Amino acid sequence: MQPSPWWQAPTQAPSQDALAAATQRQSQLTKPAGALGELEQIALQLASLQGRECPTLQRPWISIFAADHGIAAAGVSAYPQAVTAQMVANFAHGGAAICVLARQIGAAFEVVDVGVLSSTAALPEVVQAKVAPGTANLLEAPAMTEDQCLAALAVGQAAVARALAHGADIFIGGEMGIGNTSSASALATIFLNTEVVQLVGPGTGLDAAGVIRKASLLSQALQLHAARCHTPLGALTTLGGFEIAALCGAYIAAAQAGLPVLVDGLISSVAALAACRLHAGVRDWLIFGHQSAEPAHVRVLAELDARPLLQLGMRLGEGSGAASAYPLLQLACALHGQMATFASAGVSTRDA
Ligand SMILES: Cc1cc2ncn([C@H]3O[C@H](COP(=O)(O)O)[C@@H](O)[C@H]3O)c2cc1C
Numbered sequence: 001m002q003p004s005p006w007w008q009a010p011t012q013a014p015s016q017d018a019l020a021a022a023t024q025r026q027s028q029l030t031k032p033a034g035a036l037g038e039l040e041q042i043a044l045q046l047a048s049l050q051g052r053e054c055p056t057l058q059r060p061w062i063s064i065f066a067a068d069h070g071i072a073a074a075g076v077s078a079y080p081q082a083v084t085a086q087m088v089a090n091f092a093h094g095g096a097a098i099c100v101l102a103r104q105i106g107a108a109f110e111v112v113d114v115g116v117l118s119s120t121a122a123l124p125e126v127v128q129a130k131v132a133p134g135t136a137n138l139l140e141a142p143a144m145t146e147d148q149c150l151a152a153l154a155v156g157q158a159a160v161a162r163a164l165a166h167g168a169d170i171f172i173g174g175e176m177g178i179g180n181t182s183s184a185s186a187l188a189t190i191f192l193n194t195e196v197v198q199l200v201g202p203g204t205g206l207d208a209a210g211v212i213r214k215a216s217l218l219s220q221a222l223q224l225h226a227a228r229c230h231t232p233l234g235a236l237t238t239l240g241g242f243e244i245a246a247l248c249g250a251y252i253a254a255a256q257a258g259l260p261v262l263v264d265g266l267i268s269s270v271a272a273l274a275a276c277r278l279h280a281g282v283r284d285w286l287i288f289g290h291q292s293a294e295p296a297h298v299r300v301l302a303e304l305d306a307r308p309l310l311q312l313g314m315r316l317g318e319g320s321g322a323a324s325a326y327p328l329l330q331l332a333c334a335l336h337g338q339m340a341t342f343a344s345a346g347v348s349t350r351d352a
C-alpha cells in the first residue's frame with residue numbers, strides 16, 4: 001500500500017480553550033459589545049490559532065511564487081509573457097509593490113522561481129525551485145503532469161519550512177505569472193461548478209472584447225479537459241499554474257504546522273480553495289486580507305465563507321492586498337491585549 005502523501009497529514013486544531021478565554025476577555029474590554037467589528041473577530045481567530053488569550057504578531061513572512069503559463073501565448077493577458085521574468089528581477093532588486101509593502105510592515109521576503117520560462121539563476125536573491133519552464137498551454141494539453149503538480153505543492157511546503165525556521169508567526173503568499181488570472185478563473189469555474197463567463201475578468205487590463213475572447217478560450221479549454229477535473233488534484237494539475245500549486249502546498253503545510261496564513265487576492269484565494277478541497281482542515285488557518293477588483297474574487301471568497309478585511313479596488317496580486325491588511329491584524333491584537341477592562345478602568349457595564 002502507498003503511504004499517504006504529506007498533504008493529507010492532519011492539520012493543527014485551533015485551541016477552543018484559548019478562544020473561550022479570549023472571548024471572555026473581549027466581553028470585559030471598555031467598549032460596547034461588538035463595537036470593534038471585524039477587528040474583534042480577527043483577535044479571536046488569532047487567539048485560537050496561537051493558543052493564547054492575547055495573540056501577538058511580530059514576524060510576518062512573505063513568499064512570492066513566480067511561474068509562466070503556456071496559455072499566455074494565446075494573448076489572454078494585456079501584458080507580454082516576458083513580464084514574469086522581468087518582475088522576478090524587480091522583486092529581487094526590491095522595486096516591486098510587494099517589496100515596498102514588505103519593508104513597510106517589516107516582513108521577511110523571498111521570491112521563488114517555481115516555473116519561470118527563462119532562467120533566473122543569475123539572480124542570487126531568487127530561490128531556485130523550478131519544476132519546469134512554464135506550464136503547457138491548456139488550450140492544447142493539461143497544464144502539467146501530476147508529478148509536476150506534486151513537485152510544485154512541495155515547493156510551497158518548503159517555503160513554509162523556511163518561514164518556520166525564521167520564526168515567522170504569519171505566512172503571506174504571493175504570486176507572479178502572466179496569464180494566471182486565466183488559470184485561476186478556470187480552476188474557480190470547476191470548484192464553484194459554474195460557467196467560466198461568470199468569473200472571467202480583465203486581469204492586468206484587457207478591454208471588453210479581450211475579456212469576451214478570454215472567456216471563450218477558457219470555455220474551450222474547460223470542455224477539452226472536463227474529464228480530468230473531477231478531483232481537486234486533477235483540476236489543479238490540468239488547469240493550474242506552478243505558482244498556484246505552490247501556494248496551495250504552502251497553505252496546507254502552514255495549517256499542518258499551525259502557522260496562520262493571510263490570503264491575498266483572486267489567484268491566492270483560488271489556491272486557498274484548492275487547498276481546502278484537498279484538505280478541509282486548512283480553512284481554520286486562513287485569514288483573508290482583501291477583496292480584489294477581479295470579478296471572480298467575490299465569488300471565490302463566498303465559497304470559502306470568507307470576510308476579507310479590505311476592499312480597496314486593488315487588483316495586483318504579489319501578496320500586496322494581504323500585506324496591506326497586515327497592520328490591521330496587528331491593531332486587532334494590540335486592542336485585544338492592551339485595552340482596559342470595565343473593572344480595571346472603573347467603567348460601568350451595560351447592565352450595571
Ligand atoms: C508589471 C506587472 C506586475 C505585476 N504584479 C502582479 N501582476 C499580476 O498580473 C498577472 C495576472 O494577470 P493576467 O492574467 O492578466 O496576466 C500576474 O502575474 C499577477 O500577479 C502583475 C502584472 C504586471 C503586468
Ligand SMILES: O=C(O)c1cccnc1
Binds near residue numbers: 203264
Ligand atoms: O486578485 C488578484 O490576485 C489579481 C488580480 C489581477 C491581476 N493579478 C492578480
